[in-house]
Structures are given as C-alpha cells and as structure tokens.
Amino acid sequence: MARVLISYFSKSGNTKEMAQSIKEGLDSLGDIDVDLKKVQDTTIEDLRSSDGIVIGSPTYFGVMATQVKQLIDNSIQCYGKLVGKVGGAFTSSGMIGGGNETTIMSILQGFLIHGMIVQGVQKGNHYGPVSVGAPDQEVRDECVQYGNMIGELVKRLR
Amino acid sequence: MARVLISYFSKSGNTKEMAQSIKEGLDSLGDIDVDLKKVQDTTIEDLRSSDGIVIGSPTYFGVMATQVKQLIDNSIQCYGKLVGKVGGAFTSSGMIGGGNETTIMSILQGFLIHGMIVQGVQKGNHYGPVSVGAPDQEVRDECVQYGNMIGELVKRLR
Amino acid sequence: MARVLISYFSKSGNTKEMAQSIKEGLDSLGDIDVDLKKVQDTTIEDLRSSDGIVIGSPTYFGVMATQVKQLIDNSIQCYGKLVGKVGGAFTSSGMIGGGNETTIMSILQGFLIHGMIVQGVQKGNHYGPVSVGAPDQEVRDECVQYGNMIGELVKRLR
Amino acid sequence: MARVLISYFSKSGNTKEMAQSIKEGLDSLGDIDVDLKKVQDTTIEDLRSSDGIVIGSPTYFGVMATQVKQLIDNSIQCYGKLVGKVGGAFTSSGMIGGGNETTIMSILQGFLIHGMIVQGVQKGNHYGPVSVGAPDQEVRDECVQYGNMIGELVKRLR
Numbered sequence: 191m192a193r194v195l196i197s198y199f200s201k202s203g204n205t206k207e208m209a210q211s212i213k214e215g216l217d218s219l220g221d222i223d224v225d226l227k228k229v230q231d232t233t234i235e236d237l238r239s240s241d242g243i244v245i246g247s248p249t250y251f252g253v254m255a256t257q258v259k260q261l262i263d264n265s266i267q268c269y270g271k272l273v274g275k276v277g278g279a280f281t282s283s284g285m286i287g288g289g290n291e292t293t294i295m296s297i298l299q300g301f302l303i304h305g306m307i308v309q310g311v312q313k314g315n316h317y318g319p320v321s322v323g324a325p326d327q328e329v330r331d332e333c334v335q336y337g338n339m340i341g342e343l344v345k346r347l348r
Numbered sequence: 349m350a351r352v353l354i355s356y357f358s359k360s361g362n363t364k365e366m367a368q369s370i371k372e373g374l375d376s377l378g379d380i381d382v383d384l385k386k387v388q389d390t391t392i393e394d395l396r397s398s399d400g401i402v403i404g405s406p407t408y409f410g411v412m413a414t415q416v417k418q419l420i421d422n423s424i425q426c427y428g429k430l431v432g433k434v435g436g437a438f439t440s441s442g443m444i445g446g447g448n449e450t451t452i453m454s455i456l457q458g459f460l461i462h463g464m465i466v467q468g469v470q471k472g473n474h475y476g477p478v479s480v481g482a483p484d485q486e487v488r489d490e491c492v493q494y495g496n497m498i499g500e501l502v503k504r505l506r
Numbered sequence: 507m508a509r510v511l512i513s514y515f516s517k518s519g520n521t522k523e524m525a526q527s528i529k530e531g532l533d534s535l536g537d538i539d540v541d542l543k544k545v546q547d548t549t550i551e552d553l554r555s556s557d558g559i560v561i562g563s564p565t566y567f568g569v570m571a572t573q574v575k576q577l578i579d580n581s582i583q584c585y586g587k588l589v590g591k592v593g594g595a596f597t598s599s600g601m602i603g604g605g606n607e608t609t610i611m612s613i614l615q616g617f618l619i620h621g622m623i624v625q626g627v628q629k630g631n632h633y634g635p636v637s638v639g640a641p642d643q644e645v646r647d648e649c650v651q652y653g654n655m656i657g658e659l660v661k662r663l664r
Numbered sequence: 665m666a667r668v669l670i671s672y673f674s675k676s677g678n679t680k681e682m683a684q685s686i687k688e689g690l691d692s693l694g695d696i697d698v699d700l701k702k703v704q705d706t707t708i709e710d711l712r713s714s715d716g717i718v719i720g721s722p723t724y725f726g727v728m729a730t731q732v733k734q735l736i737d738n739s740i741q742c743y744g745k746l747v748g749k750v751g752g753a754f755t756s757s758g759m760i761g762g763g764n765e766t767t768i769m770s771i772l773q774g775f776l777i778h779g780m781i782v783q784g785v786q787k788g789n790h791y792g793p794v795s796v797g798a799p800d801q802e803v804r805d806e807c808v809q810y811g812n813m814i815g816e817l818v819k820r821l822r
Contacts, residue, residue: 250740251740251774252777253770255737259728259729262724262725263725263730273470274467288632288777289633289777291604292611295453296727299475299725299726299763299766301468302466302474302475302726303474303725303726303762304470305469305470305474306467306468307466307467307501308467309463310459310460310461311460311463316457316460316461316604317457343465346505409579409616409620410616410618411578411616412575414576417572417575421566446619446765446789446791447619447790449762449763450612450615450769454569454612457605457608458567458569461567461605469762473762475762475763590783618782619784621783621784624783625748625776625780626777626779626780626782628743628747628778628779629779663820
C-alpha cells in the first residue's frame with residue numbers, strides 16, 4: 191500500500207488544521223496509508239519509507255520555520271534515497287503578511303534537490319495551499335483537493 | 349507513443365547544444381517521439397499534444413528570455429489542458445554570471461501554475477541543467493541524463 | 507532634482523491604477539520629478555536618467571509579463587549604468603490566483619543583477635504592492651506608502 | 665561611527681573564510697565598526713545596533729542552514745526596528761551542488777520583510793558572493809569587494 195507522510199509545524203494550530211484537511215483528501219482516495227505527524231516527531235525512517243511527503247510550515251520571514259528546516263537539514267542522512275518520491279508543501283501566515291509563496295518554494299526547493307517530484311495546482315494557490323490566518327472553508331476545501339492531487343500522483347507513480 | 353517537446357531559445361548556440369543533448373537522452377530510451385523546436389516555432393498545439401515539455405533559455409537578468417516568456421504567456425490559450433504533464437527546464441549563461449537558478453525556477457513556476465509535474469535532479473544542477481558558457485562534456489552528459497530522467501518520468505506517468 | 511520613473515504594463519487597468527497611486531506617494535514628497543509611462547514607451551534613456559525605477563506588471567504565470575521582460579532584456583544596453591539606483595516592483599493579478607510574490611521577485615532579480623538597490627516593505631506586502639483584482643482603498647493606500655518609501659530612499663541616497 | 669555586523673555559520677570553515685574577506689573589505693574603508701560573529705553568538709541587540717547586517721550560510725538544500733534560520737526567526741523580537749538598515753548575504757556550498765542562489769535569496773527575503781535595503785552585485789555573483797568549495801583568490805576578492813559595496817552603501821545612507 192502506498193504511504194504518504196504529512197509532517198507539519200504549528201504554533202497557532204492553523205497549519206495543523208490545514209494538515210488535517212490534506213489528510214482527509216488523501217484518506218478519501220482509499221488504499222493509502224497516511225501518517226500525520228508533527229515535524230519534531232518525524233524521523234528519517236518516516237521520510238525513507240514514504241512514497242509521498244507533504245510538509246507544512248507557518249510563514250516565518252518568507253521561508254519555512256527553523257523547526258521545519260531542521261528536518262530538511264537532517265534529511266541529508268537519507269540523501270539519495272528520496273529520488274522519485276512525491277513532495278508537496280503548504281503554509282499558513284499569521285499577522286505578518288507576505289512571504290507565503292516563497293515559504294512554499296523554500297520547501298519545494300529541498301524536495302527538488304532530493305530529486306523528488308512536485309506537482310503544481312492549476313486551481314487555487316498554485317505552488318501549494320496557503321491560509322492567511324485560520325483556514326476558512328475555502329482553504330479547507332483547497333487542502334482536501336491538494337490531498338487528492340498528491341494521493342493520485344503517488345498512485346500513478348507506483 | 350509518448351511525446352516530449354523540447355523548445356529552446358538560443359542566440360549563441362549554447363542553449364541549442366544543450367537541447368540537442370537532452371534530445372539524445374530522451375531518444376536513447378526508445379518509444380518516445382521527441383520534438384526539438386525553436387521557441388519561436390512552437391505552437392500551442394505542440395504544448396497540448398505533448399506528455400512532457402522541456403524548455404531552455406539563456407539566463408537574461410535572472411529570468412527566462414523575453415522570447416521564452418512569450419511562449420509561456422501564450423500558453424494561457426491552453427490553460428487547464430496541461431495539468432499532469434511533465435515539465436523541465438535548462439539554461440545557459442554567457443558573460444553575465446549569476447541568475448541561472450532563478451532563470452530555471454522562473455520557467456518551473458509557469459509549469460507549476462499549469463498544474464504540471466516537475467522533478468529535481470539529485471546529482472548535478474538540482475533544478476535543471478546549467479551551462480556557464482559553451483557546454484563542455486560534463487554539461488552535455490548532465491543534459492543527456494536529464495533527458496533520461498524526463499523520459500522515464502513521462503513513461504512512469506502514462 | 508531627483509527623478510523617479512514608474513513604468514508599467516496594464517491590460518485591465520489594474521496595474522495602471524496602482525502605478526498612479528505610487529506616483530501620488532512620490533509626488534507628495536515634493537522635489538522629485540516623477541515620470542509615469544507605459545513599459546512600451548519606456549526608453550533606455552529613461553532608465554539611465556532616473557535615480558529610481560519602479561516597474562509594475564500583471565502576474566502572468568508567476569513571472570512578469572513578456573512586455574515587461576522585453577524592457578528588462580533591452581536594459582542590457584545600459585548595463586553597468588544603473589549601479590546604485592533604487593528599484594521597486596508591484597503587481598496585480600487577475601483571475602488566475604497565485605504567483606504574485608514570484609512575479610515581484612522576478613523584477614527585483616533584474617534590479618539586483620544591475621547592481622541596484624531594493625528596499626522591502628515592513629508593513630503590507632513585503633516584496634512590493636500586490637493587488638488581487640482591481641485595487642481597493644487598502645491597496646491604493648499601500649501603493650501611496652510604497653511611493654513614499656521609494657522617494658525617501660532616493661532622497662537619502664543622493 | 666557606522667556599525668556593520670557579519671554573522672555566519674560555518675562547519676567546514678569555508679563560509680567563515682568568506683566572512684573574514686568581507687570584513688577585510690569593510691575594514692579597508694575606515695570609519696566603520698565591523699563585528700564578525702558566529703550566528704550562534706549573535707544577539708538581538710547585535711542586529712538592533714547595526715547599520716548593516718551581512719549573513720553567511722552554507723547552502724543546505726537550497727535554503728540557509730537551520731542555525732541561520734534560527735537567528736532570522738528570533739529577529740521577530742526586533743521586528744520593526746531594522747527598517748532602513750542595509751542587508752547582505754553570502755553562501756558556500758560543499759559537495760552537494762546547486763541551490764546557492766536560492767540560499768542567498770532565502771536570507772535576502774528575510775531582510776526585505778524587515779523593510780531592510782539590499783543591493784545587488786553588478787560584477788560577480790549578482791545576489792551575493794558564492795563559493796563552491798573552499799574560497800579561492802577570485803572568491804576572496806569578490807568578498808572583499810562585497811564588503812566595500814556594503815560599507816559604502818551604509819555610509820551613503822547615514
């Protein structure tokens with residue numbers, strides 16, 4: 191069975207809520223083992239054993255949060271083992287506006303450097319889901335659809 | 349049979365040479381119809397009918413050349429029709445150093461906005477092949493491997 | 507007297523309206539000769555003779571529009587002559603959401619490659635003004651403040 | 665007297681060597697108090713009391729290292745107090761090629777979000793100095809010139 195990891199860092203709860211909606215979108219497809227974890231609890235083995243990796247971070251100064259970068263930097267331990275896996279990213283921003291797109295791109299760049307596969311979103315936030323403040327219904331729907339898209343890509347690639 | 353389009357803009361011939369090496373890498377896989385074209389001769393129908401689209405541009409001020417952006421802007425005519433196709437990008441830079449990575453990213457962003465699928469490179473220039481000046485053997489090899497990677501992804505996704 | 511050029515491309519009129527608000531912010535400072543022009547009418551001499559250059563583009567596939575890239579590519583004619591000048595960028599997006607930040611960054615990258623000076627925005631859209639659809643009062647105010655910021659930086663640097 | 669902080673993270677010593685060359689370029693101007701520090705030893709007061717802040721990081725997965733992001737994230741404590749200061753960035757990359765430009769941009773984005781002022785480099789690596797492996801004489805010279813440029817901009821702005 192395909193396995194997708196959703197790993198997130200959340201202080202306000204907004205990024206966590208987005209993560210849960212993405213899980214919902216993945217679960218709805220069936221036949222995918224979805225693992226939802228805090229970034230602090232995510233292990234190198236989690237990365238290695240997943241077919242898809244979706245990472246969420248708040249927008250901190252236009253780049254993923256330190257805690258998320260820590261996981262990405264640690265992933266050097268499995269460098270070369272993630273080639274061809276699917277990657278995705280999402281972000282929420284709090285009071286400090288701006289920098290959402292570059293935050294998502296900062297995560298996707300790490301995936302590309304691992305030789306991973308990334309898909310953009312034709313309808314909605316193109317690089318990955320963005321929530322300004324708490325996710326409303328529209329953002330939650332977008333996250334569910336993003337989960338769908340990631341899951342379908344993982345299945346196509348197996 | 350899968351179809352991959354390589355569309356490039358080249359003034360000095362360097363980007364063209366890279367395009368030819370990428371074609372070689374794609375051709376070597378067999379069972380792929382590879383179309384190599386100048387960006388000026390590339391039609392919307394070419395984009396629409398391809399399973400993979402690889403675009404090359406010289407590095408002009410850290411972003412793809414005007415002639416390449418023209419094709420990307422014209423692609424609004426088939427917006428929604430490229431979802432799930434594979435995209436790739438490469439660049440050469442002349443005398444003015446710097447901006448290679450952001451040039452490749454400027455093309456990949458367009459692909460993501462189309463809902464297309466992009467893979468990074470684990471070994472070599474991670475976002476896509478880069479040549480500083482005329483491509484030497486190392487760059488040509490990297491382009492051949494990039495063609496391989498794109499072709500294999502296109503095949504996996506069919 | 508300091509001279510600031512605002513050069514824009516606008517199809518819907520939204521980017522033009524933003525340009526006019528930025529002009530208002532610059533004019534309010536006094537002692538600055540502000541030139542507002544379509545990008546198609548902007549000459550190399552305009553770039554060369556300005557102390558500050560602010561460029562606006564709609565968001566087309568996450569990068570400035572072809573017409574704007576044409577001006578940036580033409581600026582190779584005055585390469586080395588823009589060092590130390592102030593640059594700024596703004597964008598409006600239409601129906602196709604996403605890509606605003608990367609569009610602004612695509613313009614700022616060109617400025618950095620020219621050796622120009624760029625300031626971020628602490629309050630508001632951090633990389634430069636963004637309007638989703640027609641500019642409302644909040645966006646217009648942000649544009650006026652951006653004009654202020656650019657004008658003050660130009661004055662500090664003279 | 666103007667004060668410029670150079671804050672770096674270095675494991676191999678390469679980024680540290682670049683930092684020292686940038687200090688040399690700043691020192692040569694005279695009348696600037698230059699503070700060279702490890703990022704781990706850099707305090708919020710250091711950021712607040714400087715007229716210019718130059719940050720160096722190795723290239724880790726296309727984005728600044730965790731240790732550097734930690735400083736940027738901590739800088740929320742002086743958010744609003746860095747407006748109008750000068751920022752600069754540099755990077756070295758080890759075995760894993762690629763991602764240098766995006767690493768520098770990831771730091772510059774933080775500066776822009778603080779409302780800081782950034783200058784590009786006309787000659788050399790345009791977004792800021794890059795060393796692939798240990799800095800050779802050419803890279804060291806580029807770092808000295810970058811120090812000059814930063815110092816002159818800080819002086820112009822006082």
